[in-house]
């Protein structure tokens with residue numbers, strides 16, 4: 001009896017592998033510890049009610065733990081939200097591959113990132129990746145060891161923000177409230193911005209409706225050429241509205257990955273061995289005590305920031 005209970009517990013635990021958490025943030029080439037500056041939950045489940053306050057920074061059925069840390073982020077840099085099945089999972093355990101859908105990211109300017117509740121007005125979208133050529137945004141993140149690249153606009157005012165990274169899973173979204181929204185909020189401080197543009201902001205909850213074509217959808221009737229309408233407002237960009245030349249809506253993955261046209265079976269890896277390795281933009285490539293790869297990806301050079309830290313830029 002004891003053993004069958006254990007087996008049952010293991011079985012239910014593996015079912016939960018379907019879910020995911022934005023557990024840590026890689027910024028300025030530093031991979032911060034799990035839960036550092038992020039309000040991570042004790043349970044990895046989704047939010048399915050888009051009208052709930054919990055759609056802003058999670059909570060409710062997935063109680064979150066406050067963090068007193070704030071992560072420094074350079075305006076114009078690309079950060080990686082890192083997703084894992086649980087707070088202790090490794091890079092091979094991101095989210096169940098059936099969880100197909102878009103990835104998105106939002107910012108909200110706040111007075112104090114450690115205490116702002118998140119829900120309410122003030123949000124603007126800075127990244128989205130939906131569906132193209134049969135490939136979903138979530139598949140790219142799963143196959144990129146959980147890394148979700150987000151470019152921080154360079155034209156915002158400096159100060160504290162909440163960074164809300166989101167993955168929306170649509171495998172059960174054909175019925176009302178079948179959508180699974182996964183999100184956490186990181187507490188960041190942006191510096192070096194030009195403060196030349198002011199985003200239009202929106203409310204969370206509010207921007208998503210249960211009947212949105214990107215929320216209530218049967219993805220199994222789609223084919224390679226189907227159009228998917230990403231929910232929420234258009235992404236904010238620093239470039240002029242009529243120009244497509246500086247779009248920040250779909251940050252490129254590191255040069256070492258080739259996901260855009262591949263299927264999920266081609267999992268890219270970032271080599272860690274000193275021979276034949278490459279370091280992606282903004283990742284660490286040197287510094288006192290650093291023993292990892294020091295060869296930057298094509299187009300980047302290893303630039304010293306301080307005695308302990310050099311990054312590919």
Ligand SMILES: [Cu+2]
Pocket residue numbers: 017018019020046096099169180
């Ligand atoms: Cu799930």
